[in-house]
Amino acid sequence: MEAPPVTVMPVTGGTINMMEYLLQGSVLDQALESLLHRLRGLCDNMEPSTFTDHELVYLLKGQQGNPFILRARRSLSQPAAPWHLRYLGQPEVGDKSRHALVRNCVDVAASHSLPEFLNEMGFRMDHEFVANGHIFRKGAMKVVVSKLSRILVPGNTDNTERLSLSYLVELSVLAPAGQDTVSEDMRSFAEQLKPLVHLEKIDPSKQRH
Amino acid sequence: MQQREEKHLEASLESLITQVAHVKNALHSFIFKLENEYERLTWPSVLDNFALLSGQLNTINKLLKNEKTPSFRNQLIIPLLLSQDRDDDLAKVTEQRVPVFSHEIVPDYLRTKPDPEVEEQEKLLSIEAARIGPEVAQKQIQTLNKLCSNLLEKLSNPRDERDAESAALRQNKCWFNPADTSALVGAVAFGKGLSKCPKNKYIPCAPSLMPGGPPTLQQVTMGAAGQQGPLGGPPQQQGQPGRTSLPVAIRQGRGFAGTFQAVIRV
Numbered sequence: 021m022e023a024p025p026v027t028v029m030p031v032t033g034g035t036i037n038m039m040e041y042l043l044q045g046s047v048l049d050q051a052l053e054s055l056l057h058r059l060r061g062l063c064d065n066m067e068p069s070t071f072t073d074h075e076l077v078y079l080l081k082g083q084q085g086n087p088f089i090l091r092a093r094r095s096l097s098q099p100a101a102p103w104h105l106r107y108l109g110q111p112e113v114g115d116k117s118r119h120a121l122v123r124n125c126v127d128v129a130a131s132h133s134l135p136e137f138l139n140e141m142g143f144r145m146d147h148e149f150v151a152n153g154h155i156f157r158k159g160a161m162k163v164v165v166s167k168l169s170r171i172l173v174p175g176n177t178d179n180t181e182r183l184s185l186s187y188l189v190e191l192s193v194l195a196p197a198g199q200d201t202v203s204e205d206m207r208s209f210a211e212q213l214k215p216l217v218h219l220e221k222i223d224p225s226k227q228r229h
Numbered sequence: 230m231q232q233r234e235e236k237h238l239e240a241s242l243e244s245l246i247t248q249v250a251h252v253k254n255a256l257h258s259f260i261f262k263l264e265n266e267y268e269r270l271t272w273p274s275v276l277d278n279f280a281l282l283s284g285q286l287n288t289i290n291k292l293l294k295n296e297k298t299p300s301f302r303n304q305l306i307i308p309l310l311l312s313q314d315r316d317d318d319l320a321k322v323t324e325q326r327v328p329v330f331s332h333e334i335v336p337d338y339l340r341t342k343p344d345p346e347v348e349e350q351e352k353l354l355s356i357e358a359a360r361i362g363p364e365v366a367q368k369q370i371q372t373l374n375k376l377c378s379n380l381l382e383k384l385s386n387p388r389d390e391r392d393a394e395s396a397a398l399r400q401n402k403c404w405f406n407p408a409d410t411s412a413l414v415g416a417v418a419f420g421k422g423l424s425k426c427p428k429n430k431y432i433p434c435a436p437s438l439m440p441g442g443p444p445t446l447q448q449v450t451m452g453a454a455g456q457q458g459p460l461g462g463p464p465q466q467q468g469q470p471g472r473t474s475l476p477v478a479i480r481q482g483r484g485f486a487g488t489f490q491a492v493i494r495v
Binding site: 044045046047048051054055077146147148149168170171172174183184185186188215216217218222224 | 416425
């Protein structure tokens with residue numbers, strides 16, 4: 021079960037409905053250095069920050085339809101930081117010419133008792149992985165270059181194994197609904213990263229098959 | 230006849246002195262730049278300086294090869310007087326570089342033969358050259374000429390050809406693997422390739438949980454919307470206007486916002 025699409029919902033107050041605009045690509049290990057150099061040049065001048073995160077994906081299977089998915093993420097490099105809970109909706113199928121994948125996004129911070137809480141609520145952890153890599157910002161755009169590892173023993177984040185020989189590169193922007201200039205900016209930024217990495221709109225539902 | 234030769238000699242000496250003075254000035258400014266403007270120096274400007282020096286040396290070479298220049302080899306310079314005393318005129322002429330015309334400066338400034346080490350190396354080289362014989366030497370000369378002409382040809386070819394070749398080479402190098410992209414995206418989106426967790430923790434979400442649910446749940450709903458609905462209401466109400474709807478356990482009433490904030494307050 022999913023939230024109904026943004027366009028038909030009346031605004032009932034509360035927080036602004038944020039959409040995540042996303043472009044994804046990957047880069048082989050041997051090209052990582054060049055990509056990082058290029059990003060360091062293109063993005064805002066700040067200390068390049070690395071991160072190590074452990075993400076757990078929780079599913080709530082309802083009576084009908086698709087299960088409800090929540091993503092809980094915690095930092096392994098900063099254990100005291102709060103957990104981050106995120107809901108991502110289905111990608112909007114509006115405009116085919118839109119360059120980025122657009123989906124509803126809700127982000128909140130949570131305390132360290134989040135996993136037990138979700139279990140009590142009825143969620144079941146579906147899968148987990150560890151992501152570590154670099155994060156860059158350019159204005160509102162965020163570029164994350166991460167290496168994904170699968171966890172071999174559930175709950176043990178030290179024993180991990182890389183998923184593939186590539187790094188995942190994601191370009192994302194969080195913006196209120198209805199701003200289409202965002203995807204134009206993202207596309208021009210993505211052009212600058214070619215031919216190292218081709219950032220494109222990858223529909224996850226198509227990946228399933 | 231001799232006067233003409235003398236005049237030639239003097240004229241060529243004058244021009245040689247001016248050329249050498251140019252080289253000296255160029256070197257002087259270059260060294261100054263290297264020592265003082267070290268941080269601001271760029272490689273192209275260093276290259277410019279070297280090019281200038283090389284051009285000036287070329288001019289001097291041409292001057293010496295010129296037919297009108299009498300052969301300087303036939304001239305002799307003999308120091309007539311060496312003294313340990315400071316000579317002010319000499320110092321002024323040489324910009325304080327040679328204050329005393331003494332025995333120490335003679336081997337350096339009036340040198341006609343190369344350094345001993347250089348002489349040794351030259352001797353070895355000429356022995357080597359004599360040893361290999363004329364045919365081998367000729368072949369080596371031909372190979373060298375061929376290599377140089379090839380290189381010159383490549384350098385002088387139009388730039389477009391070169392760019393096309395290098396672009397083709399670059400395209401062959403792959404920076405990313407599309408299969409990897411789909412694998413990674415699949416992993417992030419729905420856990421493809423990641424081991425699924427065992428099902429024993431699964432608690433079915435059903436109204437059966439609701440009656441006698443913990444009192445905190447009630448607080449949640451009150452905090453969220455200020456609306457009361459019976460606990461254990463119908464499990465899923467889809468199509469309700471409202472933002473995200475969590476079934477049963479949390480969501481009560483209709484059309485509240487800020488569900489998540491409410492959840493976390495528990």
